[in-house]
Amino acid sequence: MTKTPDSVVRSFIDQHQADFLRDLSDWLSIPSVSADPGRSGDVRRSAEWLVAKLGETGFPVAEVWETDGLPAVFAEWPSGDAGAPTVLVYGHHDVQPAAKEDGWDTEPFTPVTIGNRLYARGAADDKGQVFFHTLGLRAHLAAGGRTAPAVNLKLLIEGEEESGSPNFGALIRRESERLAADVVVVSDTGMWGADTPTVCTGMRGIVDCQVDLFGPDSDIHSGSFGGAVPNPATAAAELAAELHDADRRVAVPGFYDGVVELTDRERELFARLPFDEAQWLRVAKSHGVQGEAGYTVLERVWARPTAEVNGVWGGYTGPGRKTIVPAEAHLKLSFRLVTGQDVHKIEQLVRNWVADRLPAGIRHEIVFNAHTRPCLTPLDHPALQSTVRAMGRAFEKEILFTREGGSGPAADLRDVLGAPVLFLGISVPSDGWHSVNEKVELDLLRKGVEATAYLWGDLAENFRPAEAAGLAAAADDH
Incomplete structure (x- = not known):
């Protein structure tokens, strides 16, 4: 033979x-x-x-x-x-x-x-x-x-x-x-x-950064000054809350410009995979799915751009009370990118978005890490x-x-x-x-x-x- x-x-x-x-x-x-x-x-x-x-x-x-x-x-x-x-x-x-x-x-x-x-x-x-x-x-x-x-x-x-x-x-x-x-x-x-x-x-690619927010020159009494000066911890919470809209789309203006959309063929091929949502949640150690409206779980994590709040901190976090307006607060943000998005453009859009949303009296600094396309x-x-x-x-x-x-x-x-x-x-x-x-x-x-x-x-x-x-x-x- x-x-x-x-x-x-x-x-x-x-x-x-x-x-x-x-x-x-x-x-x-x-x-x-x-x-x-x-x-x-x-x-x-x-x-x-x-x-x-x-x-x-x-x-x-x-x-x-x-x-x-x-x-x-x-x-x-x-x-x-x-x-x-x-x-x-x-x-x-x-x-x-x-x-x-x-x-x-x-x-x-x-x-x-x-x-x-x-x-x-x-x-x-x-x-x-x-x-x-x-x-x-x-x-x-x-x-x-x-x-x-x-x-x-x-x-x-x-x-x-x-x-x-x-x-x-x-x-x-x-x-x-x-x-x-x-x-x-x-x-x-x-x-x-x-x-x-x-x-x-x-x-996917990635752009990530740390946003540092500064208010009073030191922690101050929340009774004497609270409600009359901007609070950097509140500003940090507001930024985190405003990162997505009601449809879980990233709210940074211009973020989706140029995104290469999934083709019908790609969506059909993804749908043929034997995806088990319950099993996926167990692997993710999570208790519910959430994400951009109109897309499946696999489409969200593989082919759509996303933004995540990786950390928020500031003010007093110890035991008991400390009634202050804190001097500073911080966020770590990361953005996963897909084909058609330019890492440098996304960085500038995020800088603009942060600056446009901060109240007068809150100073800020943003440091970006090395990006990946x-x-x-x-x-x-x-x-x-x-x-x-x-x-x-x-x-x-x-x-x-x-x-x-x-x-x-x-x-x-x-x-x-x-x-x-x-x-x-x-x-x-x-x-x-x-x-x-x-x-x-x-x-x-x-x-x-x-x-x-x-x-x-x-x-x-x-x-x-x-x-x-x-x-x-x-x-x-x-």
């Missing part, structure tokens, strides 16, 4: 899976906790381990990249095929802190397989999802009888993602020429569920379609779509490199990212290996960067 490319891929994975899992477990045993200064040597050891393993995989270039903080890893393997697209894979090798006394059933840095699950810190987030690219690439080469991948393949594996990526933007700007790519594949994400494989198409890849983008086909071949099911409500370094890659971002991940919500007993489902890990084995050939055959550039430009224009 003639072997098909898919059967060659699966056979190759079968033959090498034991060695793959043994290597992954070796890597998982390195406690590369970027948030712990005492573990900085382990983060470096993790980077050096990966460089060595990528060299064994066949990458002719694999090296540690220094930053002002902890090291990243870069690798490159040119295709040799004329006109082959260039793909950059992003992930991270640092992990969250973990200790058995936190409530783990096993030692978090002693990987253990129980049934069909591999338990260890980083099993899903993100070492497992980085490492599946190594076996997937080898299976791709075997299936095609190739000595180099069908695409020009690059990897950038960050060492500080779990610490907020403080040096990532500077790194990719410094190395933008070597990182230049036609498409970026992010393997630091997940799927809806094991029985509902999905591909993420975008992430939203990123979105259109459903009809040919690189996204390659990802969907590769996932479909691996899972032998229809692939649906999600977005991410949060924000992350993917947008930095999109901004600096000017390439569309694809999300290829196999983790599921029960994997316990950042929690105790983090694990990865071995069946799904294998599907990730298989999907990457198919992806490079599909991109080489069907993705033409020059043609796709028009789609990306159109999305940016929105």
Whole structure:
């Protein structure tokens, strides 16, 4: 019987899976906790381990990249095929802190397989999802009888993602020429569920700030002066209360200008996901849904811009009474943004909104933190379609779509490199990212290996960067 490319891929994975899992477990045993200064040597050891393993995989270039903080890893393997697209894979090798006394059933840095699950810190987030690219690439080469991948393949594996990526933007700007790519594949994400494989198409951006309000030069007697001078705590409460209108829309004038609306097709695809509101509320540790009128829960958290009051404080909060008009009060506000919103414009709109609503006699200061732009890849983008086909071949099911409500370094890659971002991940919500007993489902890990084995050939055959550039430009224009 003639072997098909898919059967060659699966056979190759079968033959090498034991060695793959043994290597992954070796890597998982390195406690590369970027948030712990005492573990900085382990983060470096993790980077050096990966460089060595990528060299064994066949990458002719694999090296540690220094930053002002902890090291990243870069690798490159040119295709040799004329006109082959260039793909950059992003992930991270640092992990969250973990200790058995936190409530783990096993030692978090002693990987253990129980049934069909591999338990260890980083099993899903993100070492497992980085490492599946190594076996997937080898299976791709075997299936095609190739000595180099069908695409020009690059990897950038960050060492500080779990610490907020403080040096990532500077790194990719410094190395933008070597990182230049036609498409970026992010393997630091997940799927809806094991029985509902999905591909993420975008992430929201974020602008956040602290608003400091100042009234009297010191706390003053509320009996002698209250009702006759402005109270900064009242002003803070009023700002918080006025942030949304009656339909839960953000009340900052101009906030929705340029927002790219969901298409009917996207809404229909979101609606096909098996969403259970009661279960979602349990995960959210909440007791009711609320949000912008006219949109579902998933549409609100994935595809609509939002504003949140992250904190309000000021005045006396100790036991008993202290009847004062406080000297100052404070708010922390964050705004999640979608494609079509400009972070700098939103910042200025928020500044204007605050200034216009404060009474005379209240002085204020606003400090904004580093922002992140939203990123979105259109459903009809040919690189996204390659990802969907590769996932479909691996899972032998229809692939649906999600977005991410949060924000992350993917947008930095999109901004600096000017390439569309694809999300290829196999983790599921029960994997316990950042929690105790983090694990990865071995069946799904294998599907990730298989999907990457198919992806490079599909991109080489069907993705033409020059043609796709028009789609990306159109999305940016929105």
